[in-house]
Amino acid sequence: MSSQQSDFERTPGGAVLMDGKRLRDELIVSLRSTIAAAGDPEVCLATVLVGDDKPSQVYVKSKGKKAVEAGLQSRHVGLGADSTQSEVEAAVRELVEDPGVHGILVQLPLPDGLDPEPVLDLIPPEKDVDGLTERSMGRLVRGKLGHAPCTPLGVMRLLDRYGVETSGRNAVVVGRSTLVGLPQVLLLGRKGADATVTLAHSRTSDLAAVCRDADIIVAAAGIARLIGAEHVKPGAAVIDVGISRTEDGIVGDVDFDAVQAVAGAVTPMPGGTGPMTIACLMENTYAAYGMMQGS
Ligand code: NAD
Numbered sequence: 001m002s003s004q005q006s007d008f009e010r011t012p013g014g015a016v017l018m019d020g021k022r023l024r025d026e027l028i029v030s031l032r033s034t035i036a037a038a039g040d041p042e043v044c045l046a047t048v049l050v051g052d053d054k055p056s057q058v059y060v061k062s063k064g065k066k067a068v069e070a071g072l073q074s075r076h077v078g079l080g081a082d083s084t085q086s087e088v089e090a091a092v093r094e095l096v097e098d099p100g101v102h103g104i105l106v107q108l109p110l111p112d113g114l115d116p117e118p119v120l121d122l123i124p125p126e127k128d129v130d131g132l133t134e135r136s137m138g139r140l141v142r143g144k145l146g147h148a149p150c151t152p153l154g155v156m157r158l159l160d161r162y163g164v165e166t167s168g169r170n171a172v173v174v175g176r177s178t179l180v181g182l183p184q185v186l187l188l189g190r191k192g193a194d195a196t197v198t199l200a201h202s203r204t205s206d207l208a209a210v211c212r213d214a215d216i217i218v219a220a221a222g223i224a225r226l227i228g229a230e231h232v233k234p235g236a237a238v239i240d241v242g243i244s245r246t247e248d249g250i251v252g253d254v255d256f257d258a259v260q261a262v263a264g265a266v267t268p269m270p271g272g273t274g275p276m277t278i279a280c281l282m283e284n285t286y287a288a289y290g291m292m293q294g295s
Contacts, residue, residue, distance in 0.1 A: 017267075020276045027283065051081035147288065153284075164237040166188060166194060175219070188216070
């Protein structure tokens with residue numbers, strides 16, 4: 001254990017608590033001073049929200065607030081639930097063409113009847129700070145300059161900050177979505193991170209056995225408390241991405257109470273990967289500005 005690791009907060013069972021809120025705050029303070037040191041350039045994150053989905057409104061508001069805290073400009077475009085496909089596309093096209101906008105985030109899901117694909121396709125990779133478009137994913141696969149999706153990137157930041165070695169280690173990613181699981185596999189396995197990665201999913205025959213082999217588990221299935229103590233090798237790092245809204249409030253994919261007694265490090269839920277997703281969105285936006293300046 002490094003001396004830095006001995007300073008980390010621990011769970012009752014002795015696992016390092018990978019505190020996403022704390023790391024988000026650190027990253028935002030650091031970004032703010034980077035921007036100030038660069039002479040306070042106007043770097044703008046634009047968010048687009050269509051309709052009145054409550055959780056989406058909360059997410060977008062919190063992204064705007066954190067952008068301002070990080071020293072970024074925040075612009076919001078709100079469109080009614082009855083907007084047509086061409087109205088949504090026109091709003092996004094306007095942001096694409098505006099040189100004062102560096103990052104564009106279209107909050108998903110769009111209301112029923114609207115197709116997100118043609119909307120996302122309008123966003124050039126430089127401005128795609130969510131990293132979710134076909135071209136951004138292609139760049140990630142090809143190892144070209146671009147933005148990686150914020151949630152899996154946030155997981156990488158947590159592993160790094162809390163001293164979890166990835167090189168040569170076995171990692172299991174549970175869930176194979178294009179939003180989280182697939183890019184997570186790429187980020188863990190690419191040069192620099194160098195983990196040996198297994199992708200588990202709903203058809204994996206013995207999930208517990210697969211996970212027990214892992215030094216790192218990233219759970220992104222969206223199944224409440226899917227990962228229990230029996231899935232975890234003693235000392236492994238367990239990262240919870242899943243969010244299930246239950247009568248008891250928000251519950252992750254990881255049974256925190258059971259897992260913290262076995263794991264070497266674990267994220268809380270909430271307070272782990274969610275705040276890190278937002279922090280990485282801010283970092284990607286500043287990186288977008290850099291790309292557009294050609295630096
Ligand atoms: P998704 O529904 O698109 O994908 C879920 C994946 O989990 C699928 O690939 C499926 O094969 C796999 N899966 C389902 N049941 C399984 C099982 N019993 N065993 C193993 N694998 C199983 O979901 P998504 O968009 O990838 O999101 C996953 C979860 O992460 C959701 O709960 C979502 O709300 C949450 N999420 C959290 C953040 C964050 O910031 N923390 C960001 C995005 C998504």
